[in-house]
Amino acid sequence: MPISPNQGSTGGGTVVTITGTNLSGATAVHFGSKLGTITANTATSITVTSPSGTGTVPVTVTTPGGTSNPVSFFYVGAPFKSSISPLSGVTAGGNTVTVNGTGLSTATAVHFGAASATPTVVNDSQLTVTVPAGTAAGPVGVSVTTAGGTNNGLSYTYVDVPAITSVAPASGPTSGGTAVTITGTNLTTTQSVTLAGAPAPFSAISDTTLSAVTPPGTAGAADVTVTTSAGSVTDTGGFTYTAGPGI
Numbered sequence: 001m002p003i004s005p006n007q008g009s010t011g012g013g014t015v016v017t018i019t020g021t022n023l024s025g026a027t028a029v030h031f032g033s034k035l036g037t038i039t040a041n042t043a044t045s046i047t048v049t050s051p052s053g054t055g056t057v058p059v060t061v062t063t064p065g066g067t068s069n070p071v072s073f074f075y076v077g078a079p080f081k082s083s084i085s086p087l088s089g090v091t092a093g094g095n096t097v098t099v100n101g102t103g104l105s106t107a108t109a110v111h112f113g114a115a116s117a118t119p120t121v122v123n124d125s126q127l128t129v130t131v132p133a134g135t136a137a138g139p140v141g142v143s144v145t146t147a148g149g150t151n152n153g154l155s156y157t158y159v160d161v162p163a164i165t166s167v168a169p170a171s172g173p174t175s176g177g178t179a180v181t182i183t184g185t186n187l188t189t190t191q192s193v194t195l196a197g198a199p200a201p202f203s204a205i206s207d208t209t210l211s212a213v214t215p216p217g218t219a220g221a222a223d224v225t226v227t228t229s230a231g232s233v234t235d236t237g238g239f240t241y242t243a244g245p246g247i
Helices: none
Strands: 007-009 015-020 029-033 036-041 045-049 056-063 071-076 080-085 088-090 096-102 107-112 115-117 118-121 126-129 137-147 147-161 163-168 172-173 179-185 188-193 202-206 207-215 221-229 231-242
Touching: 015 056, 029 126, 080 137, 080 147, 096 137, 096 147, 163 221, 179 221, 188 202, 188 207
Parallel strands: 007 071, 088 147, 172 231
Antiparallel strands: 015 045, 029 056, 036 045, 056 071, 080 096, 096 126, 107 115, 107 137, 118 126, 137 147, 163 179, 179 207, 188 221, 202 207, 221 231
């Protein structure tokens, strides 16, 4: 007498199908000492909703002809998520994140807001999943669905690729030290700013403004590159180093 699925949430509510012979007229399906709720019944099949429970319990079917042999049903606790990494990525999706927690071995889906993806289970405490595309930039709740239920509590932020519209002032001495304002879009998650490949100290003022200090450079045009969690953008020749006078 097969049972499918053979595991479900400790809170009950799992829809289970039991197949066999001479099952018509079933009057009871016991999960251990508790009764399940029969929702459909034929001579070869019974659909039943599991009651709450814990551990491994025997499942039996009672008909006017008697009680069947038992089959095992395993109760699984709801998953717990402790962390997700990385915490953000491009709105187009496609990057891989790792979810850590407990009770993840039976995970069948990870939801990022309304979008879902099928995870790869590493072990009971870890899974990886490819992030689906988001509908817009911004944070979404992350939930993991397992045989034990669904657990929420984590957040992932979709971010759009950055853009640079201006660098002001656009020139300064080769010795560096010029305070510049970089304006653009999607700059909140900026991770680095470079001029001609040299790192520049910076501060993200808003999603549209960065404050940075130029590092020393060589005379001439220098590319300004801003890297965020969504990618990099370069303003080619966006800043010009000017050599000082010599005598």
